[in-house]
Amino acid sequence: MTAIFPSLHEFNLNNGLSSTREPIRRTLSKMKGMFHDQAAFEAQLSKGDALLYEFYDMGVPDSEKDVAYGTSITYPGKVGDEYHMTKGHFHTVIDTAEVYYCLRGHGYMMMETPEGETQWLEFLPGKAVYVPGRWAHRSINVHPTEPLVTFFAFPGNAGHDYGTIESKGFRKLMVERDGKPTVIDNPRWNG
Amino acid sequence: MTAIFPSLHEFNLNNGLSSTREPIRRTLSKMKGMFHDQAAFEAQLSKGDALLYEFYDMGVPDSEKDVAYGTSITYPGKVGDEYHMTKGHFHTVIDTAEVYYCLRGHGYMMMETPEGETQWLEFLPGKAVYVPGRWAHRSINVHPTEPLVTFFAFPGNAGHDYGTIESKGFRKLMVERDGKPTVIDNPRWNG
Numbered sequence A, B: 001m002t003a004i005f006p007s008l009h010e011f012n013l014n015n016g017l018s019s020t021r022e023p024i025r026r027t028l029s030k031m032k033g034m035f036h037d038q039a040a041f042e043a044q045l046s047k048g049d050a051l052l053y054e055f056y057d058m059g060v061p062d063s064e065k066d067v068a069y070g071t072s073i074t075y076p077g078k079v080g081d082e083y084h085m086t087k088g089h090f091h092t093v094i095d096t097a098e099v100y101y102c103l104r105g106h107g108y109m110m111m112e113t114p115e116g117e118t119q120w121l122e123f124l125p126g127k128a129v130y131v132p133g134r135w136a137h138r139s140i141n142v143h144p145t146e147p148l149v150t151f152f153a154f155p156g157n158a159g160h161d162y163g164t165i166e167s168k169g170f171r172k173l174m175v176e177r178d179g180k181p182t183v184i185d186n187p188r189w190n191g
C-alpha cells in the first residue's frame, strides 16, 4: 500500500494569507440577503464590490479519516449597523464538529442548532472555539480596523450546507449599539 | 435531541500554554530508550528530570465526527547530539490524519510509514504540516533557545499507539553535525 505523502503549506501568522495556495474570496455581492439592512447593503455595493472575507480549501480527501484545515480572514467593517461576517453554514454531515483557533483580531463565533439553541463565543488572539456537531457557525469581526484571523480544522467529509442559512438566516445578529457589539434577534429570521 | 454545547479555551500564542486546561507533561525520565545515546541520557537524568515537552488532551468525544485539538510545546535542548523531541506515535486508527500549525520556533516533523517510507518537513512560524493517515509522527525542536509551539488537530477517534515506536524506534534521527540539524539512520532501529 502506498501512503499519501505528507505536505507543507504556509499561512502568515499576522494576516492569515497563504503563500502556497489561492484563497476562496467572498465579496459583498456574494452576500446579498445576508445582512439585515438591505438598503445599507445596496448603497454600499453601489460604491464597489469590497472583499469581506477569504478562506482556504486545501483539498484534503473527502474522508472522515482526514482533517480539512486552513485559515479564515474576515475584514473589518459594517453593513449598516451589522458587523462584517461570513455567510455561515451547517456541515452537510450535520453532526461533525470544527475547531477555530484565533490568531489575530477581535470577533465572535455565532452558533445555533436546528432546534433553536443559540450561543456566541468571543474570539481574541489565543482563544479556541470548539463548535460541536449540529451547530451552524458564522465568524463575525467586531474590531474597527483589524482583520479577524482564525485557523480552523474539521473532518474531511463534513461538507458545507450554506443553503439553510441563506434561506432562513441566523436567529441572532451582531450589531453595533452605543459603539458596542450587541446581539439582537434577527428581525428577518425566516425559520 | 440536545446538542453538546460549544466551548471556549485559550492557548497562549507565544508560549503555547493554556490558561483553561492542565497539560500532559513528559519529562526526561519518561523518554528512557528513545534517544540513541544512552550514556548521555543517563548522565543528563542524574542531574535532574527536566521537562522535555507538554501537550493538551481537551477531552473531546472519541468519535470520527469530533476533532481533538490543542497545542504541543517541545522545549529546546539535546540529549548527546540528538535534539529534544516527542516520543512520536502512530494513531491507533492508523489511517487517520493530523494537521500541525507552527506558532513559534524552529523544528521538524519526522514521519514514517509501516512500509518504511520516511519524510521530514520543517516547522517555522506559519508553516502547516499535514500528516496523512499511516504516517507515524514526532516533533523535533532544533532551535538553540526557543520552544517549538504547534497547534494540532486530528479526528476524535484516532487514538495513540506509542508502543510501536517505543519498541522499534524511528528509522531516522535528527542530530547536530557541525552545528546543523542533520538526519541520520537510527543506529538502534529495531524493525
Ligand SMILES: [Mn+2]
Pocket: A089, A090, A091, A098, A137, A154
Ligand atoms: Mn464549518
Ligand SMILES: [Mn+2]
Pocket: B089, B090, B091, B098, B137, B154
Ligand atoms: Mn498524532
